[in-house]
Amino acid sequence: MNFACLAIHTTRKRLLAIPDVRPFVVQNLGKYERQVWADQTFVPSWPGGETPAESTTKAQRHQEYTHFILQLYHATPVRGYTWLHGVRAGRMVHVGAVDAPVSVGDVTNIAAEFRKAIGTGQDAPQTNGVDVLGWDFAFELNEVAKQQAAAANIQMRFLRIPRDVMDKRAVEQGDVRFFELAALAVEVKTHGREVALRLTDFVIPPDDVPEEARRAVKHWSQWIDYWAVDWDNRDDTFHNQWQTYRTRKNPKLELETTHTYGAPGEYRVVVKVIDLLGNDTTKTVRVQVK
Numbered sequence: 001m002n003f004a005c006l007a008i009h010t011t012r013k014r015l016l017a018i019p020d021v022r023p024f025v026v027q028n029l030g031k032y033e034r035q036v037w038a039d040q041t042f043v044p045s046w047p048g049g050e051t052p053a054e055s056t057t058k059a060q061r062h063q064e065y066t067h068f069i070l071q072l073y074h075a076t077p078v079r080g081y082t083w084l085h086g087v088r089a090g091r092m093v094h095v096g097a098v099d100a101p102v103s104v105g106d107v108t109n110i111a112a113e114f115r116k117a118i119g120t121g122q123d124a125p126q127t128n129g130v131d132v133l134g135w136d137f138a139f140e141l142n143e144v145a146k147q148q149a150a151a152a153n154i155q156m157r158f159l160r161i162p163r164d165v166m167d168k169r170a171v172e173q174g175d176v177r178f179f180e181l182a183a184l185a186v187e188v189k190t191h192g193r194e195v196a197l198r199l200t201d202f203v204i205p206p207d208d209v210p211e212e213a214r215r216a217v218k219h220w221s222q223w224i225d226y227w228a229v230d231w232d233n234r235d236d237t238f239h240n241q242w243q244t245y246r247t248r249k250n251p252k253l254e255l256e257t258t259h260t261y262g263a264p265g266e267y268r269v270v271v272k273v274i275d276l277l278g279n280d281t282t283k284t285v286r287v288q289v290k
Contacts, residue, residue, distance in 0.1 A: 012226070012274075016245065031099050034135060037166045038065055038098045066095045069133060072165055072176045083113045090127040092117075096134030096161065103138045107145040111152050129155040133178060143183060143283075160279075180205035182223075184283040186271055193264065193289045197229065197271065198256040204275060213276065224253060226274040231259045233270040238282070240272075261289045 015021060042064040066085050067077050075086035075093045083106070086093035094110050096102045114130055130149070137158060149156035159178040164170040185201035202220050217223060228243035244254045261267065271283045 016243065017247070031136075034098045034166070041065075042068070062097075065098060069095045069161060069165065072171065073131075073133060073178055075131075081113055081117065083110045084117060084130075088131065091129035091131050094130065094132045096132070096136075098135065101136035101138050102132055102134035102141060102158070104141060104145055104148070107132065107141070107148060107156070111149055111154055111156075114154060115152065127155075128153055129157070132156060132158050133161050134158065135161045137181060141181075179279075182273075182275060182279065182281040184271065184273055184281050186283050186285055188269075188285050188287060190287055190289055193261045194258055195231075195261070195267075195269070195287050195289060196256060196258045197269070197285075199224070199227065199271075199273075202273060202275075202281075204277075209277070221253060221255060223275050224273055225276050227253075228272050229257060229259070230270040230272075231261075231267065233268045233284070235268065238270055238272055245274075264290050 038061065042061045070077055070086040070093060073086070073088060073093065075088035077086050078084060078092075083094055084092045085095045092114060094106075096106070110130060110132065132145075137160075141158065145158070146156055158181045160181060162176060162178065164176045170176055182205065183201075183203045184199070187198045187200045189196045189198075199221070202223055204223055206214065226243065226245035228238075228240045230239045231241050233239065242257055242259070244257070246253050266286060266288050269285050269287055271285070273281045273283075275281070
């Protein structure tokens with residue numbers, strides 16, 4: 001369980017409980033923490049006190065970082081590829097960068113290289129599976145990229161690199177686990193300038209959930225602790241314009257909300273869900289109002 005995410009989410013709910021609180025944004029500064037960690041952890045040693053070119057040093061740092069993540073994922077490094085970094089149980093593995101989310105463009109490159117690699121060389125793919133490891137993922141990547149990969153006959157899984165990899169104690173004790181991204185389904189209805197959103201399903205990969213919690217949950221909606229909507233996202237930071245969440249006094253969660261737009265047009269709507277474990281999942285839909 002990601003206790004950092006859970007603590008942030010608990011703080012969010014306490015702030016929302018303040019009377020007349022205005023909408024606010026929770027900014028993720030984890031990228032900068034990861035960059036500092038990577039710079040301090042992966043320092044190449046050069047014989048004879050040589051001073052290599054900056055590009056060489058950067059490439060060496062990236063290679064050491066990639067091999068470190070592969071080791072924690074129990075994967076074996078492979079050579080000769082740009083987007084495929086390792087193999088585990090016959091599945092190829094991609095390791096996402098420290099300072100950037102995995103994007104749909106990345107998935108396109110991974111799939112293209114995978115198709116070219118089939119049946120060529122010692123480290124060629126043995127199955128049609130690829131595991132994509134990343135710290136962050138672009139909005140709705142889990143669904144869009146899976147559809148894209150399925151069209152190319154590739155079974156692609158997306159797993160989050162946990163913050164625990166930066167914890168020396170967790171690494172030494174073997175407590176680092178990688179979990180698949182959850183999937184969210186949203187139903188959209190429009191009537192004039194009014195849009196209604198309804199959550200219709202939410203799936204968490206079972207490996208991400210303690211057995212005790214799995215037994216307690218009887219309906220998919222019980223996994224959701226909080227959800228919010230950005231009704232006019234401009235492909236930038238998520239802006240919390242509406243939210244609902246569970247409390248001890250009111251454990252029931254609304255599954256539907258409506259919004260009326262002031263002007264006709266096409267709008268990009270982003271739905272963010274926080275589950276009981278503190279992890280967030282997003283879903284993007286486009287609506288056309290008249």
